[in-house]
Amino acid sequence: MQKFLQSLELFEEDERKKLAIFTALAFSQKLSGLPPETVLHPLLKDNLVAKGLVLSFITDFFKEYLVDNSLDDLISILKRGKMEDNLLDFFPTTKRTPEALSEHFTKEGLLQLVEYNEKKTFEVKLKEMKSSLTTQIAEEADVTEVIETVKQHVKDAKFPDIEVVRILWDVLMDAVQWSGKNQQQNANSALRQVKTWAKLLNAFCTSGKLELELVYKVQVQCYEDAKLMKLFPEIIKSLYDQDVLAEDTILHWFAKGTNLKGRQNFVKSLEPFVKWLEEAEEEE
16 A cells, blocks of 8 residues: 555556545545554655645545545544644645645535634644743743734734633733632732733723623633632722723623623622712713
8 A cells, every 4th residue: 555655656647536535445444454644654755745646645535535434533544644733744845835725625625624724723823822921921021022922923823803812811810829718819919910911911902892802701710710709890990990991891891791600790799890980980
């Protein structure tokens, strides 16, 4: 089998297609007896890849295999063959871009593979950004430098604005040194973190919609983490004091917030602050 795969250029196009179909059927019916890596890796000869023969072969292989098998089955083969994260290796070097991969497999009717790969790539880049942020925050890097790091990751990965806000809050709160039982110490730590990194949050909470998403993040975290349950109003007030949240955003959440996690308790705890906001507005 390996000898055939490494000699693709000696076959005519229809013969290569038949070989791809035969290989797919062998895996589909578990007849090959070969570990996937002994089939997939021999394909990666530079001259075969450069001529596009490998991409053509593997495309026919994918299409035939998915006739009677699920995408999960195909991913399992790719994982065992150590190719799940390296689909671009099947492409000629001049076409080794995520855009080229998506365009090619979409055109070939393999949209589910494209969607899987895009999701996988997104998760990897998300993890990379979280890692970079975590390191910079732990090292107490200058906030301007951190903002530029986030902007570069957003540009490279095309992260949605809402996803960026969620990540920022998660990373900031994960970096807090929480106390097991000292509620006041936890409150001080959380509020100190908000104040320290307010400029970072401000740089990416650039609309009412994004500010509201941040409120929801705070709400869910305070609901799910017992030690933060009573800190919701203090955190919201601090975000307001640091000009991260606008008054309109807070009032909108108070009156029309759609996330129900702990909402009843949080609305009640925020009432004094909301009342103060409304009275201040009336005085103006």
